Amino acid sequence: MTTEIIDKNELHKMDPVFGQLSFDNHEQIVFCNDKDTGLKAIIGIHNTVLGPSLGGTRMWNYSSEWEALNDVLRLSRGMTYKSAITGLNLGGGKAVIIGDSKKDKSPELILKFGEFVNSLGGKYITAEDVGTTTEDMDLMHTVTAHVTGLSEAKGGKGNPSPITAHGVYMGMKAAAKHAFGSDMLDGKVIYVQGIGHVGEVLVEKITKEGAKVFISDINKDRLEEIRDKYGVKIYEGDNLYAEKMDIYAPCALGATLNDTTIPEMNTKVIAGAANNQLAEEKKHGKMLRDKGIVYAPDFLINAGGIINVYAELENYDREEIMRKTDNIYNTTLEILKHADRDGLTSLQAAMNMAQARIDARKNEK
Numbered sequence: 314m315t316t317e318i319i320d321k322n323e324l325h326k327m328d329p330v331f332g333q334l335s336f337d338n339h340e341q342i343v344f345c346n347d348k349d350t351g352l353k354a355i356i357g358i359h360n361t362v363l364g365p366s367l368g369g370t371r372m373w374n375y376s377s378e379w380e381a382l383n384d385v386l387r388l389s390r391g392m393t394y395k396s397a398i399t400g401l402n403l404g405g406g407k408a409v410i411i412g413d414s415k416k417d418k419s420p421e422l423i424l425k426f427g428e429f430v431n432s433l434g435g436k437y438i439t440a441e442d443v444g445t446t447t448e449d450m451d452l453m454h455t456v457t458a459h460v461t462g463l464s465e466a467k468g469g470k471g472n473p474s475p476i477t478a479h480g481v482y483m484g485m486k487a488a489a490k491h492a493f494g495s496d497m498l499d500g501k502v503i504y505v506q507g508i509g510h511v512g513e514v515l516v517e518k519i520t521k522e523g524a525k526v527f528i529s530d531i532n533k534d535r536l537e538e539i540r541d542k543y544g545v546k547i548y549e550g551d552n553l554y555a556e557k558m559d560i561y562a563p564c565a566l567g568a569t570l571n572d573t574t575i576p577e578m579n580t581k582v583i584a585g586a587a588n589n590q591l592a593e594e595k596k597h598g599k600m601l602r603d604k605g606i607v608y609a610p611d612f613l614i615n616a617g618g619i620i621n622v623y624a625e626l627e628n629y630d631r632e633e634i635m636r637k638t639d640n641i642y643n644t645t646l647e648i649l650k651h652a653d654r655d656g657l658t659s660l661q662a663a664m665n666m667a668q669a670r671i672d673a674r675k676n677e678k
């Protein structure tokens with residue numbers, strides 16, 4: 314999430330693993346292969362200073378092994394920072410299974426992958442991600458204890474999306490406080506791009522608070538459903554980025570903050586759920602800062618999902634989940650202040666704070 318999205322043509326120019334563009338002193342990278350089920354997977358363990366590495370398993374039809382490796386390196390590193398900034402005692406890890414989840418996934422393949430996870434003895438704990446489901450996690454749980462994101466019937470904490478949306482809402486309010494001097498969202502013009510599992514709950518919350526909400530999505534039926542349910546407006550134009558607004562909430566795709574969109578932008582705050590919102594974190598973080606746009610770091614404000622999953626490991630209840638998620642407000646505010654004070658982008662300030670926590674723990678050991 315926090316490293317650059319890299320042009321795939323650049324990947325093969327580097328050494329295959331330790332010289333890769335996204336390699337960042339990862340502790341362990343495990344290549345998993347099983348002839349009978351067709352499983353080809355990579356588990357990336359970036360850092361375990363704060364605790365066992367945790368992150369979802371993504372099943373994706375990568376166009377090359379380079380791309381799969383790059384993704385697991387990038388995503389596992391991102392998990393280290395996400396957990397560290399959120400105050401969880403977890404390290405960063407992630408896994409990718411190479412293949413089309415609709416065509417290539419079978420119970421046997423998932424079980425075999427679960428055995429590989431188990432062989433790491435808890436150093437890596439998995440969860441669901443794009444291309445894997447709660448049912449897959451329940452199935453893996455029959456061969457390994459090192460899996461989270463289980464169904465409620467199997468002792469899990471259920472759908473994380475409402476918790477993620479709550480964290481995004483808290484981060485948005487903190488960013489509003491920083492930008493406008495008040496965290497009240499009533500009367501604010503907010504564009505929510507992507508009204509899926511997270512976007513819908515966010516729309517519900519900000520509408521209740523009296524914001525003037527515009528929604529956009531590629532799914533027309535969904536747009537009409539959400540418009541009718543919450544009385545919000547569908548954005549009908551063809552360039553959302555250039556619209557005058559108070560807050561832009563990207564809740565669909567990554568990399569929407571880029572060379573093309575940032576110069577056009579007419580917003581004061583960006584706060585949304587999507588991962589990897591900055592196409593290039595340093596360059597585009599700075600472009601936002603130079604334009605005076607307050608950016609709430611994505612990996613901080615969308616951490617509700619991992620807080621929910623962490624509850625399964627630590628066995629804490631919903632009240633504690635909500636307390637930790639509410640705290641995203643304080644952390645966001647603190648980071649935005651630090652960034653201004655030190656002349657940094659908010660993303661860099663967040664990374665520094667996460668790294669400081671990891672370094673402090675390392676020194677204690």
Ligand SMILES: NC(=O)c1ccc[n+]([C@@H]2O[C@H](COP(=O)([O-])OP(=O)(O)OC[C@H]3O[C@@H](n4cnc5c(N)ncnc54)[C@H](O)[C@@H]3O)[C@@H](O)[C@H]2O)c1
Nearest residue numbers: 474477507508509510511530531564565586587588615618
């Ligand atoms: N669900 C979680 O708990 C969670 C946690 C952390 C981060 N995230 C991130 O938040 C984002 C939203 O997650 P979600 O669970 O709501 O996903 P989702 O798949 O339920 O919803 C995504 C929505 O975006 C829409 N969309 C896709 N492309 C679009 C485009 N070009 N323009 C406008 N809309 C488009 C889709 O039609 C869909 O309605 C994703 O980037 C996800 O990685 C989610």
